Amino acid sequence: MYKNTNTNNTSNTNCVSIIVIGAGLIGPRHAEHVVNRPNTSLFAIVDHSAKGPSVAQRFQVPLYKDLNELFEYCDKYNVKYPDAAIIATPNHTHVPLGLHLASKGIHLLVEKPLSPNAQDSKTLIEFCKEKNVKLLIGHHRRFNPYIITCKENLPKLGQVVAVQGTWTLCKPDSYFEEKPWRSSQTLGGGALLINLIHDLDNLQYLFGPVEKVYAELLMKQRAQRGSDVNAAVDEGAVLTLRFANGICGTFLCSDNVVSPFSFESGTGENPTIPFNDEVAGFYRIFGSHGTLSVPDFKLYHQHNQPVRSWLNPVEEHQVKMAFEVQKEIEVEEQDDVVMFGIATPDNSPNTKEDNLFSHHSHVSSEKPKPFDLQVDHFVNLILGKETEVKCSGEDALRALLCIEAVGKSIETGLPQVVPSIDDIEMNMELFT
Ligand SMILES: NC(=O)c1ccc[n+]([C@@H]2O[C@H](COP(=O)([O-])OP(=O)(O)OC[C@H]3O[C@@H](n4cnc5c(N)ncnc54)[C@H](O)[C@@H]3O)[C@@H](O)[C@H]2O)c1
Structure with missing residues (x-):
């Protein structure tokens, strides 16, 4: 342990002090964003x-x-506890750590799941809730410009009818060799719980709760190199989904095929x-009046045709993310300054696309960083500047319930209804 020099107990009401628990793959990334934001300070790292x-x-x-050790130190030297914690440890440790922190009144950003x-x-x-502690879950793609743009553009598709999605890539052996929990189903390993849960959260964020799921497990290739095929974690599955609002979908998840069709590869x-x-098209969203392909953002439509029909051509429109639009405006303004020595006003027809599909807001021309936006939102929740949690515990539980239904479907060979979060009992043994 290094000495904590933070003995100043007067709290700065606009600065939130945060510990990051877990110094593995993702913890340091969180720490980096905490130190770079204006309203946060990194209090300490916790990791054994x-x-x-x-x-x-x-x-x-x-x-x-x-x-x-942290709390003993603070008590002994009269150091104010940190305001908040980011839990970036293996999945099975999230709840015990969260309960301990919440019992001290420390706000929580918990990694998914x-x-x-x-x-x-x-x-x-x-x-x-009982301890009045804010709880935000790290499904950070809700802050990603690709998901935000996708959600904003759904109304242009008319009635959304179906969605098709893919998350496919190849994790190297070292990923599993480095951290044994990633190969253990009981400790929360496997592509379904670690990765598919991200996409199911995205889909539920876009289309509302999934009501029913059927899944087929993909063949396990890694296990064939090991000894116990059955004990090995899953490498993904193929799903059919039915959302409560009637939208249907299919999804393919594999962490053991060579492919660029994943959220990470397609968005960077x-x-x-x-x-x-x-x-192109790791998600394809099909509607009565159009289809949107993500992350390439091609919007296929027939708005200029007399009727929607397979006999008429389907046109293509390039949707742009808000920061890309802003970048184009800035480039145009710069060109005008160079050519004419004047800046073109923002509302000039020359600087705005005025067709059916354009959307504009005054935003930065930098590609937004979801981890920055996530930590800013966390801080705003703690400071009371925002009240609606962008990914609540309930949202994350809904994603987890889908994963559990996927698991049951694989086990039974039958479609499964995803239970409501209201039907889930608490585990009181955690308090004994
Ligand atoms: N949001 C994302 O895109 C994303 C990406 C990767 C991982 N994750 C999630 O982040 C979490 C961590 O994943 P990872 O791959 O970084 O794990 P990791 O195994 O690389 O690192 C976890 C670290 O936690 C430490 N640790 C374990 N138990 C602890 C405890 N009780 N107290 C203090 N430290 C403890 C370990 O020593 C280790 O250094 C998982 O829940 C994972 O699902 C999210």
Whole structure:
């Protein structure tokens, strides 16, 4: 443990102090965003592994090996507890850590999945309410410009009828060798719980709750190299989905095929996975009046045809994300300054597309960073500047319930109704 020099107990009402628990793959990424935002300070790193000291040193903050050590230190030296915590540890540890932190009144941003099982997740949700603690879950794609643009453009499709999605890529052996929990179903490993849950959250964010699911497990290729085929974690599945509002979908998830058709490859959101800007259609959303392909944002339509018909051509419109529109405006303005020595006003017809599909807002021309937006939202919730949680415990529980239904469908060979979150009991054993 390094000494915590943060002995100033007067709280700055506009700055939120945050600990990051977990110095593995994703924890340091959170820490990086915490140190770079204007209203946050990184209080400490908490991790017992050999990686802890180098991560704490990199961010020049104290390291505690566990929460007990942190709280003991604060109590002994009269240091104010951190305001908030980001839990970036293996899935099965999220709820015990969350309960401990919430019991001290510390607000929580918990990495997805909320936990590997629904009862434990429900317990943490209810406990946070009781303790008046904010709970945000790290389904950060809700802050991603691709998902935001997709949601904004759904009305242009008329009645959405169906969706088709793909998340396919190849995790190397080292991913599993480095961290044994990723190969253990009971500790929350497997492509369904680690990865598919992201896409199911995206789809529920776009189309509302999934009501029924049927799934077929993909063949396990990694297990064939190991000894116990049945004990190995899943490598993905194929799903059919029915949403409560009648929309139907299919989805293919595999973490063991070579393919660029994944959210990460197609959007470049994960710095460790190469961005492929030619990927088209990892989601395709079909509506009565058009089809939207994501992440390429081709909008297929027949708005200029007398009737919607297979006898008429389908036209293509390029939807742009808000930051791309803003970038174009800035480039045009710059060109005008160079050519005429004057800036073109923003509302000039020359600087705005005025067709049916354009949308404009005054936004930055930089590609937004979802982890920045997520931590800003977390801070705003804590400071009371925002009240509606963008990914609540209930939202995350809904995604988890879909994953559990996928698991049951694979087990039974039958379609499964996804239970309502109201039907989930708490796990009171967590308090004994
Ligand atoms: N949002 C995303 O895109 C994204 C990406 C990757 C991982 N994740 C999620 O983040 C979480 C962490 O994944 P990871 O791949 O970084 O894991 P990891 O195994 O690489 O790192 C976890 C770290 O937590 C530490 N740890 C474990 N238990 C602890 C405890 N009780 N107290 C303190 N430290 C403890 C470990 O020592 C390890 O360093 C998982 O829930 C995963 O699903 C999310």
